[in-house]
Amino acid sequence: MTALETPLLSSRTGSTVELRDLVRDFGGGVGLSGFDLEAAPGELIALLGPSGCGKTTALRSLAGLERVDSGSILIDGRDVTDEPTSRRDLGMVFQSYSLFPHLTAGQNVEFGLRMRKVAPADRRRRAAEALELVGLDHHAGRYAHQLSGGQQQRVALARALVTEPRVLLLDEPLSALDAKVRVQLRDEIRRIQTELGITTFFVTHDQEEALAVADRVAVMRSGRIEQIGSPEELYHRPATAFVAEFVGLTNRVDGVVAGGRLTVLGHEVPLASDAAEGPVTAYLRPEDVVLTAGGIPGVVLTTSFLGALRRTRVRLEDGTELSLQHGARERPEPGERVAVGLTGSPVTVAPRDAGNGAVPAR
Structure with missing residues (x-):
């Protein structure tokens, strides 16, 4: 039987999780500041943000590994804020695999069941089922040093799942x-x-990781959620300048809003959301800038082959630098004179900050 054909460990429905107004103050910097989040049963939510934004603190608070100063944590409506980790019925996988080196893969997976006093025959059966689920059923007798990094992380995942937890917590499990x-x-x-x-x-x-796996992504900043939504919503309709810059690549370019439309780089394009009239900073995605005949003249600075795509940087005559994303068959060379235009897709804007001129995509 293949991993894809493996029977489910449990038919249990996922749990509802509510994090209400969590505050965690570390004394020199705020870990969480009025953090609110609710997950529906069976939902996968990615917590995304720069270092120090509070995403790991939020996860550790949910796990009971971090004390919160105020707020409440509910799982299926039950307040677990003051309960120890052992009573929250959670499965956890961390960046470090934390496998016991003296135990085989099968014994590592069995460990949580052993601590729960599960009968030996039953825990061996469940451990074998968990390893089969992650595609390692033929590796149960191997020790950690006999497994690759990816295989070790699969064992850690099987160990987290074998106890049939109500909630699974993954803290940068793939970064190594x-x-x-x-x-x-x-x-x-x-x-x-x-x-x-x-x-x-x-x-x-890793924004690509978050967008690829999550039902919803919560972009965090300074201990709070800046925006939460589907990957498509965050990418195409970012609610703030921070989200527009953090999620995906973007070009910041000066523009003007008038009559409910944006004028940028000589083009009039729709707005992704309502905006006050006047000078703004426009956030143009690289795929919304195209090479076209009769467009705005510029010169190619660099071009990078990315497989099915190519990313090219162009400097316009006024000094504005733009990153474009286009088909790999278009092969402009550095120093070549080209012209660019816009696709006309809706654009996110923010009030223009002093000195906030055009910069190349991050």
């Missing part, structure tokens, strides 16, 4: 892996999470 393994394992995590229907919180600083 190489790029190809990360993509493979993130897809496996999403498959397993969907298959089991377990409510999951996934902390990451």
Whole structure:
């Protein structure tokens, strides 16, 4: 039987999780400041943000590993704010695999069941089922040093799932892996999470990872959620300048709003959301800037091959630098004179800050 054919560990429905007005003050910097979040049963929510924004603090608070100064944490309507980790019925996977080196993969997975006094035959059966779920059923007898990094992380995931927790917490579980393994394992995590229907919180600083796996993404800043929504909503309709710059690549360009429309780079385009009239900073996605005949003249600075796509930077005659994303078959060369235009897609704007001129996409 393949991993895809593995029976579910449990038919249990995912839990509702509510984090209400959580505050955690570390004395020199605020970990959480009025943090509010609710997850529906079976939902996968990614907590995304820069270092120090509070995403790991939020996860550790939910796990009971971090004390909150105020606020409440509810799982299926039960207040667990003051309960120890052991009574919250959670599964946790961290960046470090934390496997016991003297135990085999199967014994590592069994460990939580052993602590729960599960009968030996039953815990062996459940551990084998969990390893089969993550595609490691033939590796149960191997020790950690005999497994690759990706395999060790799969064992850690199986260990978290074998106890059939109500909620799964993943704290940057893929950051120590190489790029190809990360993509493979993130897809496996999403498959397993969907298959089991377990409510999951996934902390990451990798925006591509968050957009790829989550039902909703919560972008955090200074201990609060700046915006929460589907990956599509965050990318195409960011609510703030911070979200527009943090999620995906973007070009910041001066523009003017008048009559409910935006004029930028000589083009009139629709707005992604209502905005006050006057000077603004427009946030243009690289795929919304195109190479076109008869457009705004410029010169190619750099171009990078990305497989199916190519990313090119162009400097316009007024000094504005733009990053474009286009088909790989278009191959402009550095120094080549080109012309650019806009696709006409709706654009996010923010009031123009002093000195906030055009910069290339991050």
